[in-house]
Amino acid sequence: xxxxxxxxxxxxxxxxxxxxxxxxxxxxxxxxxxxxxxxxxxxxxxxxxxxxxxxxxxxxxxxxxxxxxxxxxxxxxxxxxxxxxxxxxxxxxxxxxxxxxxxxxxxxxxxxxxxxxxxxxxxxxxxxxxxxxxxxxxxxxxxxxxxxxxxxxxxxxxxxxxxxxxxxxxxxxxxxxxxxxxxxxxxxxxxxxxxxxxxxxxxxxxxxxxxxxxxxxxxxxxxxxxxxxxxxxxxxxxxxxxxxxxxxxxxxxxxxxxxxxxxxxxxxxxxx
Ligand SMILES: NC(=O)c1ccc[n+]([C@@H]2O[C@H](COP(=O)([O-])OP(=O)(O)OC[C@H]3O[C@@H](n4cnc5c(N)ncnc54)[C@H](OP(=O)(O)O)[C@@H]3O)[C@@H](O)[C@H]2O)c1
Numbered sequence: 001x002x003x004x005x006x007x008x009x010x011x012x013x014x015x016x017x018x019x020x021x022x023x024x025x026x027x028x029x030x031x032x033x034x035x036x037x038x039x040x041x042x043x044x045x046x047x048x049x050x051x052x053x054x055x056x057x058x059x060x061x062x063x064x065x066x067x068x069x070x071x072x073x074x075x076x077x078x079x080x081x082x083x084x085x086x087x088x089x090x091x092x093x094x095x096x097x098x099x100x101x102x103x104x105x106x107x108x109x110x111x112x113x114x115x116x117x118x119x120x121x122x123x124x125x126x127x128x129x130x131x132x133x134x135x136x137x138x139x140x141x142x143x144x145x146x147x148x149x150x151x152x153x154x155x156x157x158x159x160x161x162x163x164x165x166x167x168x169x170x171x172x173x174x175x176x177x178x179x180x181x182x183x184x185x186x187x188x189x190x191x192x193x194x195x196x197x198x199x200x201x202x203x204x205x206x207x208x209x210x211x212x213x214x215x216x217x218x219x220x221x222x223x224x225x226x227x228x229x230x231x232x233x234x235x236x237x238x239x240x241x242x243x244x245x246x247x248x249x250x251x252x253x254x255x256x257x258x259x260x261x262x263x264x265x266x267x268x269x270x271x272x
């Protein structure tokens with residue numbers, strides 16, 4: 001049964017998947033679960049050694065090919081770099097997982113860092129979904145997964161720009177879902193709450209209070225996301241988080257939701 005599902009997945013989204021931001025955390029987990037479904041992989045990140053280790057692990061375990069690209073996803077010419085490096089293969093699935101998440105008072109973060117966050121979190125996923133999506137359109141099949149966040153549903157103090165970039169991603173994916181669903185291209189955005197990844201643990205070390213919710217494992221988040229592809233435009237992994245989101249978005253006045261988020265963030269990072 002599992003084998004059958006993997007074959008159907010590979011037929012619809014193969015033969016290659018590209019995971020942007022694949023060296024650690026959720027990206028490495030997406031790569032692992034896609035390898036288990038038999039997809040060949042293009043893995044992008046800045047840390048080549050981590051990509052090499054992941055590639056060696058996956059090719060030793062699964063009968064797949066892996067190509068690694070050491071790239072900074074903030075680069076302006078990322079579109080041509082990626083299309084040149086993949087011109088000989090068919091990418092049927094894009095997983096845009098990478099993100100910059102700057103935490104701190106808005107004016108204490110350098111403007112250049114805010115702009116870099118927009119490049120990695122907005123400009124590059126737009127570029128890659130445009131360029132790879134065009135190829136999927138020609139083949140009339142494919143999938144695009146864009147990683148957003150629960151913070152995409154309201155503004156949040158101390159992560160104002162990050163939350164705004166995640167709002168952009170969520171809305172981009174929702175619009176594309178509607179535009180492309182009749183063209184046999186499945187678009188999905190994933191909006192998790194806390195996930196226990198190296199990136200989020202690095203932020204935890206700067207926190208003075210724990211996250212008020214328990215973090216999900218990357219494995220569970222990636223599995224729920226891949227299972228939702230082709231079924232809906234948005235997935236919020238974890239029942240608790242889905243319920244929390246209903247409470248925050250539908251039951252509380254929006255102003256109160258923004259203030260609660262602000263209080264949570266200030267408490268976590270001990271800011272006035
Ligand atoms: N973890 C959470 O609690 C949480 C919650 C909600 C949403 N999310 C979202 O889930 C996604 C993954 O989160 P995560 O916690 O797994 O992140 P992470 O641990 O920080 O990993 C991010 C990945 O992106 C890559 N990356 C970052 N900047 C890059 C750049 N400029 N160029 C190339 N690669 C870059 C990193 O590789 P290199 O450093 O090697 O380049 C790494 O492979 C993000 O979109 C995040 O916003 C996470």
